[in-house]
Amino acid sequence: MNITTVINGTFARITPSGDIDADSLAPLHTAVGALSPHVSDLQWDLHHTLFMDVSGLHLLLPQQLADPIQHITVVRLCPQPARLLLLAADLRPGIFDLARLLPAAPVGD
Template sequence: MNITTTINGTTARIHTCGEIDFDTLPPLLAAADALPPQVTDLQWDLTGTPFMDVAGLHLLFTPPTTGPQRRTTVTGLHAQPLWLLLTAAETNPAVFDLARLLPGVPPARFRLAAS
């Protein structure tokens, strides 16, 4: 797993290259934890991540226990990571609310139920 962090003012972009699983989760969490406190927006750039297992859900949806709370978004989703996010959101939309990760997606409470 290669991780590149770019900081521009109060926004950080963490670009991942490789699969996200429980072996690669600790360095990804460490990269987010190492961000300076003035960073209020974190964007995970997954253009180099073709596969993500449930560890990716932990990475994207578990709030940090220390440090500042940050607005988190995701970009560059490949088919499999997107499928995982959509499946998790369909299973439990209150926990896996894609509206906070993906700009333009309405909150679960505003989406029409499937017929």
């Protein structure tokens, strides 16, 4: 998996290229862990992620990531990850709040 990280002040965008599953979680968590401590807003750009399994949903939960990260958003979802996120939001709306996760306009652009 190729992972690109862009940081602008307190905002970071991580763009993975490849499927997100249990095998790819470690490098993705490493990318998050390498962020500067002042980063509080994390955006996952998933336009190069054609498949994501349930383990990828853990990336969208702030309590699973570094302490300073307070806001997580997801942009440019491909169809399969979008369906998974919609299903998760239907099953656990309090955990996967689509209004919070899917911004009306991209952050940091």
